[in-house]
Amino acid sequence: MTEFIDVDVRPILRAGGEPFSIIMAALERLGPGEGLRLLAPFKPVPLFDVMASKGFAHHEAELEGGEWEIRFMPDDGSFAAAEPAPAAMSDDWPEPAVHLDNRDLDPPEPMVRILASVERLAPGQTLSALLSREPVFLFRELTKRGHQWRGGFTPQRDAYQLTVRVLA
């Protein structure tokens, strides 16, 4: 039976902190065969892909008050067979892990910030950015780096909405 280490990110998020690094640090400390039990105030969908890429399957359970308990465990096949991963639809991009508003930045700063954030994302994760215009020079850099993206102008045509997905 899998041993679980508990990580409760609810107080961190309530204090306005950033829990991702804490989760990753806890992951580093896991022994062989050990799993991670995460307590979060919302369903941390972006994390599922990150963890999947690191070889962890997950099991989710909603708690009272809209909070969630997620159990991540090393994916040796047995768990996945019993319960297929929910993020199986390949065309369905996860909710963005990062939101950027780059509308008032000077070129090329919008590009630099997007690429810098993308570098920190895990495979499969997405980033969403608002820009003041279509970032035509960014696309060639995203292509070179093997990322996917979707974009278009907002209905008012006053901003360009870009979503980048790091290739899983």
Added chain:
Amino acid sequence: MGSKPVIGTNLCKWTVSYFALAVVWLLLAEILMATGFGFPHDDIGGPDTLVIVHMVCVGWLSTVVCGALIQFVPVLVARPLYAERWTLPALALLTLGLTALLAGFLALGGHFNGPLWLLPAGAGLLIAGFALVVANLGMTLWSARPLPAPARFVAVGLACICVTAAFGGMFALVLSGTDLGAQWPDLLVSGVPIHAIAGLGGWLTFTAMGVSYRLLAMFMLAPDGDAKLGRLAWRAGAAALAVGVVGGVLTLWRATGLNLVLLVAGAAALLSLVAYGRDVLGLYRTRKRRALELNTRMSLLSLGSLAAFPILGAASVATGSLQSHAGALAFLVAFGWLTGLVLANLYKIVPFLTWLETYGPVMGRAPTPRIQDLVAERRASKWFVLFFAGTWVATLMLLLDAALGFRIAIAVVTLATLGLVEELVRARRLADVAEPLRLPAGAAVPRLLVLRN
């Protein structure tokens, strides 16, 4: 929000090669003018003046505009350039064609005993070069219909360079004394205004106006999403050019009424300029960047020259001195407005392309300098001040018919141009970037004349 397939834009390898050759032509023309070659020492329609005019309008302005358009039309319409492999042959044709054409003018002026076919041969090569550029940009625009406002200006500009080149080709046949040219004895007298209006007004000015909408909005951080932005300026300008060119050709055929056509076209052109001025002012007022960079401030100075043009023109018409002031007016448009605007924007475009070329591959992975770190604005601003002051004084000297004063002013302009060229070379060489950030691992120093893409 609509999702659509998005295609990126590449850096065009030969853009800086276009810029470099163009700058060489500009310096050559300035040095020749400073030594007293051509107008005002020589007749305004004489062969020596034609050498200078074509060096400036084809060698410098058209080449630099072509180089900028092959890079920025894809940005304006968010589509890749139709055929990048056509850009180098086009540059070769333009350069060769201009060299032959200038040799033809020099032979015509008796400077050497050259064959008469130099003029039509040069014109033919130039037409081929422009055709390659127009086809390339035209196909790129065609793939992006419906066009955004700045691109519609470019489309009209491309139509106008076709008219200019067609007239230029016919002039070459007349001037070289061919049998075909002998059938149009009056063409030079009445055709030159159309050639000049389509070239300076339609091709160079109208294109520059269109591209400046996007560049000014970008560099001042001003919103330019309003579909109505630029609409009146475009409609009035396109109407002015249509009346001027079509009406001009009709009156050429009927041999009467050119003045009426020019009056109607002039009124529409004035409306276009006023609407353009209003749009630029609007962008300036809604800008989010409070302190403007040098390139934008200098662009505004060139716009001042453009604004002075109709005022000086109207004053010349009112005092009946339009004929004698035509040279000063053309100089103001070519240098105060177009050359000033182009130099100001090269000062941003060259560092921008150099930055993308050098730091694009390491963007987000290593700390990079800002684009502003590639230039030294304080040092460059004195060259810009010298350039504009020299240009305006030179215009004044032409108005006063002071030939020596003009040559001294042009010498100052030449010095300022050299200073600015050195600044651009320094930007290409990353000479002003402080050391720890200059070359992060994975970045390489750019080559001076060709972009790595």
